[in-house]
Amino acid sequence: MVDVRLARFEDLPAMLEVAFLSFEKTFAPHNTREDMDIFYRDNYTIEKMQHEFYQPQTALFLAIEHGNVVGFVRLRKNDEVKEKLGDATIELQRLYVHPQHQGKSIGSLLMGNAMSYAAGEHAEWIWLGVWERNFLAQKFYAKWGFERFGEHTFLHGTDPQIDWLLKRRV
Ligand SMILES: CC(C)(COP(=O)(O)OP(=O)(O)OC[C@H]1O[C@@H](n2cnc3c(N)ncnc32)[C@H](O)[C@@H]1OP(=O)(O)O)[C@@H](O)C(=O)NCCC(=O)NCCS
Known part of the structure; x- marks a missing residue:
């Protein structure tokens, strides 16, 4: 049985572990070790997670199985796609499932939760960026009915990469 609940400060180390393992599985085969390490140093530290935890206009939901964090999703309101989608948007900024638990509908459970949250916030659109070569996530x-509406460049270590921007009506 997998439960979903809001993240607490003390969950952050377990979330960092899930993010690291899932990112490593997805990205390490296609990127240099150097770029992976730069990315982790800049993005996947407990300090960065703590900072993000306290940012306003965000929500963090965890999937918990037998008391362990097996996935999480981070949602936030921002103006990044205002020109394309208007004011009422929510970004699905991170969605990670532990590699040993992928393909068991945990991502879908978190996505369902994200959609309910977005509806509760009266968002019209939920949107996200996904690496152009992350075919499984695509x-x-x-x-889930997301469609492409643009792209942006994302610096992975020293390597500029393309993220597709995807949107779905809430
Ligand atoms: C993408 C991700 C969040 C999906 O969550 P999940 O719990 O594995 O997915 P679900 O079990 O709910 O849904 C399964 C569907 O997702 C897709 N999928 C994506 N990654 C998958 C994986 N590793 N294993 C199995 N299915 C996967 C398939 O389309 C699958 O449907 P199918 O079985 O009919 O082919 C998860 O696999 C993950 O964390 N991947 C690595 C990190 C990542 O890429 N995050 C997204 C960044 S934008």
Whole structure:
């Protein structure tokens, strides 16, 4: 049985572990070790997680199985796509499932929760960025009805990479 609940400060180390393992599985085969390490140093530290935890206009939901964090999703309100989608948007900024638990509907459970949250916040659109070569995640988002509306460049270590921007009506 997998439960979903809001993250607490003391969950952050377990969330960092899930983010690291899932990112490593997805990205390490296609990127240099150097770029991976730069990315972790800049993004996946407990200090950065703590900072993000206290940012306003964000929500962090965890999937918990037998008391362990097996996935999480981070949502936030911002103005980044205002020109394309208007004011009432929510970004799905991170969605990670522990590699040993992928393909067991935990991502879908978190996505369902994200959609309910977005509806509760009266968002019209939920949107996200996904690496152009992250085909499994793209398949997951396509199943959820997301469609492409643009792209942006994302610096992975020293390597500029393209993220597709995907949107779905709430
Ligand atoms: C993408 C992700 C969040 C999906 O969560 P999940 O719990 O594995 O997905 P679900 O079990 O709810 O849904 C399964 C569907 O997702 C897709 N999928 C994506 N990654 C998958 C994986 N590793 N294993 C199995 N299915 C995966 C498939 O389309 C699958 O449908 P299918 O079985 O009919 O082919 C998760 O696999 C993950 O954390 N991946 C690594 C990190 C990542 O890429 N995050 C997104 C960054 S934008």
